[in-house]
Amino acid sequence: LESISEDKAVVERKQNLLNFVPSLRSGEWSDIGGRDYMEDTHICIGDLAKKFGINSYSDEVISFYGPGFLHWSLLSLLVANAGDCRAVLSRGGTAIEMSKDHRPCCTKERTRIESLGGYVADGYLNGQLGVTRALGDWHLEGMKGMGEKLGPLSAEPELKLVTLTKEDEFLIIGSDGIWDMFFSQNCIDFARRRLQEHNDVKLCCKQIVEEAIKRGATDNLTVVMVSFHMEPPAHVVVERGRVRRSISTEGLQNLRGLLDC
Template sequence: MDAAFARSYALESTLSSGTTALVALIFGRSLLVENAGNSRAVLSRNGRALDMSNDHTPIYNKERIRVESLGGFIEDGYLNGQLAVTRAIGNWDMKGLKEMGDDISPLTAEPELKLITLTKEDEFLILGSDGIWDVISSQNAVDFVRRQLQEHNDINRCCMELAKEALRRGSFDNLTVVIVCFHPEPPSQVVAQRRARVSRTFSAEELLKLKSFLEEKK
């Protein structure tokens, strides 16, 4: 895909756009997520949010180290002072980012991969563009989608409502959402685990010592 963008740009300089990529593959009980850019995949495991991808932004320490090792730099939170992401498809017009070749340049389309084994506790997967995560945390999104599914169990409606919620919170960026549910029935209520009460008894001798100590403090 990145090579196709490069060919288009070589033929017509106005075709210089870039984009991110987020892919989820499910085969059997395995979930593989591939990410290049600042879109994000979040898994709900019994109501707990598990990030299945990292946001490839200049403030992400691992990406900053990679960029600097390849001769790039971070300026005012931007890659080489130009781009808000450190991995993307396209953007071949940006000087000093891809002109050396994608494999050795600070800006790369090479995705990060994360593979896990799904369990019975895994409820759904949220795939969202950066406009969602600019204003909603991973856990907030999971909580919101769980409530929506418990209310009407309509996946398409959940996607629309999550995008509307991000818009209501002031997001100005792209709002794209895909939700994949692993069960036909809505998520069950999560029962918070109560902390076990620890009882403590004192001997008569200990009580006398405590009484003497308190009287001395008066």
């Protein structure tokens, strides 16, 4: 009987999690950083379905938050990424990376590039570009294929789909300048603390950008946050092991790219 009760409790817990209906709210913030011009910008469309004349859904059932990420609710989160922006989901305070950075140091990407006649030189695609997938940059010579032949620079996104539960608190989408200054878990921790203080999603995005600048960011900085609750995140303690490192941020990103691919 005890075993049956435990199984029933587990089933009920999972059912309660799956019965969760998100309450969406979003915010964003950008800064030119140390650049002379702004290129890492964003798009937020909370009623994408209606933009295409589809009125059979309620408000915010299908939403788009960019660059390069699609959020489709009510119960599903779909992330489509092409480039070095990153989407990170906070699940009960734990960072869940919903995308991979498409960089030339990634073994899988390098193999694809070389099979299409491209090459990686000094960590750059064809010696020119720091990403291997992008929606733009077609003006660069040798990147785009002709006719049916594909070029080494791809606009095809990688997709990741998850079912949202009440443990899923918010999604952070950041340009590469953010992740040069934050580890994914570090950014989630920072955002949770700020939301617990004021519960203002847009202000939280602004504070993430400002913190990146304080840490020495020199790139464009863009953050988009989509929260799945109206309440601030609960106070939880996430157990993590101690890690000592003596490696630069860029070197660590390159190492992660090799290990993740």
